[in-house]
Amino acid sequence: GNSVTQMEGPVTLSEEAFLTINCTYTATGYPSLFWYVQYPGEGLQLLLKATKADDKGSNKGFEATYRKETTSFHLEKGSVQVSDSAVYFCALGPKTTDSWGKLQFGAGTQVVVTP
Amino acid sequence: DTGVSQNPRHKITKRGQNVTFRCDPISEHNRLYWYRQTLGQGPEFLTYFQNEAQLEKSRLLSDRFSAERPKGSFSTLEIQRTEQGDSAMYLCASSLAYQRGSETQYFGPGTRLLVL
Numbered sequence: 001g002n003s004v005t006q007m008e009g010p011v012t013l014s015e016e017a018f019l020t021i022n023c024t025y026t027a028t029g030y031p032s033l034f035w036y037v038q039y040p041g042e043g044l045q046l047l048l049k050a051t052k053a054d055d056k057g058s059n060k061g062f063e064a065t066y067r068k069e070t071t072s073f074h075l076e077k078g079s080v081q082v083s084d085s086a087v088y089f090c091a092l093g094p095k096t097t098d099s100w101g102k103l104q105f106g107a108g109t110q111v112v113v114t115p
Numbered sequence: 116d117t118g119v120s121q122n123p124r125h126k127i128t129k130r131g132q133n134v135t136f137r138c139d140p141i142s143e144h145n146r147l148y149w150y151r152q153t154l155g156q157g158p159e160f161l162t163y164f165q166n167e168a169q170l171e172k173s174r175l176l177s178d179r180f181s182a183e184r185p186k187g188s189f190s191t192l193e194i195q196r197t198e199q200g201d202s203a204m205y206l207c208a209s210s211l212a213y214q215r216g217s218e219t220q221y222f223g224p225g226t227r228l229l230v231l
Contacts, residue, residue, distance in 0.1 A: 004157075032218075034219075036222075042224065043119075043206070043222045043223055043224040043225055044158070044206065044208075044222040045222070046219060046220075046221065049219065089157050089158075091157070093218070093220075094218065101218070102148065102160035102163060102171070102173075103148075103150075103158070103160070103208075103220060104160070105157025105158050105159070106157050107155070107156055107157050108155070108156070108157050
């Protein structure tokens with residue numbers, strides 16, 4: 001069945017460092033891919049998404065590229081801020097040919113950015 | 116756009132009691148999902164509504180769980196005879212899907228349940 005694997009945390013970085021969170025998936029066809037972020041005490045927020053191979057999602061300085069050949073959707077940010085401290089979830093969504101679909105989440109990666 | 120709201124935000128109950136949670140989706144969103152999130156894990160799908168019809172239920176949704184969306188707007192999730200293993204964050208999400216592959220789910224803040 002479908003599955004999502006993301007790197008374990010916590011990931012601790014200094015402000016202005018480069019961030020990468022690895023995410024790989026197992027699925028048939030072309031699922032949609034998402035990154036959600038959960039700030040302390042808040043709900044899940046959509047960070048970015050991609051719906052087909054080679055699509056690049058981007059938002060708030062974060063980017064992720066849908067790589068079909070490596071079944072990956074790694075999240076990157078060139079210069080993190082303390083306010084980026086949160087838990088990041090990679091999620092697998094429905095195929096673009098499906099009319100609906102549940103999201104299947106990875107376990108989450110906690111990111112801690114220190115001043 | 117007021118976002119997805121959930122009530123209550125926190126619930127503490129004793130084992131064996133019944134609890135009910137409410138979710139108000141974003142206005143005009145036709146799809147509504149319930150997920151459960153335990154500590155240190157990602158959310159897991161529980162059930163899904165298209166308008167008022169419940170179209171899919173996870174195996175995680177035992178007979179003690181029931182969900183409704185009577186008028187295709189708000190939804191309730193009831194847990195009967197709660198067990199300590201039911202302690203988790205219960206998340207609601209809604210979406211407006213008007214074409215294949217266009218769906219984006221928007222999440223509420225969740226209801227945190229603690230069963231003593």
